[in-house]
Amino acid sequence: MTHQTQPTPNRPLVDAHVHVFCWGENPSDGFLSERTRGAWRTRILLRLIGIGKEKGETLSEKFRSRLLRHVDGSKLDFVVVLAEDAVYREDGSRDDPATHFYVSNDYVLDLARRSEKILPGCSINPIRRDALAELERVHEAGCRLVKIHTAIQGVDPALARFDKFYRRAADLGVVLMFHTGYEHSCTVVSQQFTDPASLARPLDHGGVILAAHCGVCATFDPEDYYPNFVRMMHAHDNLYGDTSIMAVWNRWRSLSRLSREAPAITARVVHGSDYPFPPARLPFVLRTGPFPPERRNALDMDLRIKQSFNFGPGYASQMLELLGPGSAGEDA
Numbered sequence: 137m138t139h140q141t142q143p144t145p146n147r148p149l150v151d152a153h154v155h156v157f158c159w160g161e162n163p164s165d166g167f168l169s170e171r172t173r174g175a176w177r178t179r180i181l182l183r184l185i186g187i188g189k190e191k192g193e194t195l196s197e198k199f200r201s202r203l204l205r206h207v208d209g210s211k212l213d214f215v216v217v218l219a220e221d222a223v224y225r226e227d228g229s230r231d232d233p234a235t236h237f238y239v240s241n242d243y244v245l246d247l248a249r250r251s252e253k254i255l256p257g258c259s260i261n262p263i264r265r266d267a268l269a270e271l272e273r274v275h276e277a278g279c280r281l282v283k284i285h286t287a288i289q290g291v292d293p294a295l296a297r298f299d300k301f302y303r304r305a306a307d308l309g310v311v312l313m314f315h316t317g318y319e320h321s322c323t324v325v326s327q328q329f330t331d332p333a334s335l336a337r338p339l340d341h342g343g344v345i346l347a348a349h350c351g352v353c354a355t356f357d358p359e360d361y362y363p364n365f366v367r368m369m370h371a372h373d374n375l376y377g378d379t380s381i382m383a384v385w386n387r388w389r390s391l392s393r394l395s396r397e398a399p400a401i402t403a404r405v406v407h408g409s410d411y412p413f414p415p416a417r418l419p420f421v422l423r424t425g426p427f428p429p430e431r432r433n434a435l436d437m438d439l440r441i442k443q444s445f446n447f448g449p450g451y452a453s454q455m456l457e458l459l460g461p462g463s464a465g466e467d468a
């Protein structure tokens with residue numbers, strides 16, 4: 137028997153955590169560093185997703201065509217596509233040589249103009265000198281979620297110097313997504329910045345804070361931040377978690393663990409895939425059946441797996457409400 141939680145009819149389905157990569161042919165759009173391009177994990181990903189078969193002259197075009205093809209063909213109504221800001225020096229200047237993964241905000245804003253289903257998730261490293269101005273700019277352009285990659289961008293969320301940034305995001309109603317849990321896809325500045333316990337400071341400003349990956353670490357990591365995520369969820373009503381990356385091989389048990397938490401916790405868990413990282417299918421075969429029709433679309437397959445768990449009724453839809461009126465292009 138397979139499991140499927142039925143979504144409430146007429147509520148849109150949203151994936152809150154989708155990536156697009158730029159190889160670096162046009163570095164102002166985005167780039168992966170030489171080290172990231174050559175890493176075995178990048179090579180494996182490119183092979184797994186069959187990027188060579190996609191339309192486009194360059195690898196960046198192929199990433200983009202694959203994403204647009206999957207988004208168009210998906211049963212999802214909206215996906216939040218994330219930019220990835222650079223590493224910055226202490227003086228607030230951009231440090232390209234230390235940056236291993238970059239996608240510009242304008243690249244993601246442009247994608248959102250090309251597809252009605254794409255919502256822009258810009259990224260701002262709060263260390264940058266013009267962080268507040270960039271926050272205002274992307275908000276003006278329609279962005280309602282900003283991602284901070286604690287590990288890759290070297291941001292300790294607990295620093296008092298970011299208070300103004302957190303305050304402005306809360307005032308504008310911009311959701312702040314923080315990466316939590318050990319990061320393995322790219323070179324990091326510090327894994328310790330990914331502990332959900334360090335989110336108390338942004339949470340105190342009262343806006344919606346989204347802990348990407350719910351603090352989950354891989355089985356081989358020296359620490360597990362998930363218990364701290366649960367503790368923080370109990371203590372802060374404005375904290376949410378997304379399920380991105382939780383269906384991959386080294387974290388697949390994390391979904392059943394999360395689904396067993398109290399309803400007060402699971403009600404604030406939202407759907408995210410971490411596309412293009414594909415979900416593992418074998419650990420979930422009893423839930424989805426061996427040949428679910430969704431297997432042809434990585435976005436739909438990830439949703440199919442996660443909807444087989446018992447998260448709250450708003451699991452796949454409440455992200456749109458968190459993003460607020462006007463976030464999906466309709467009139468505010």
Ligand SMILES: [Zn+2]
Pocket residue numbers: 153155380410
């Ligand atoms: Zn991600």
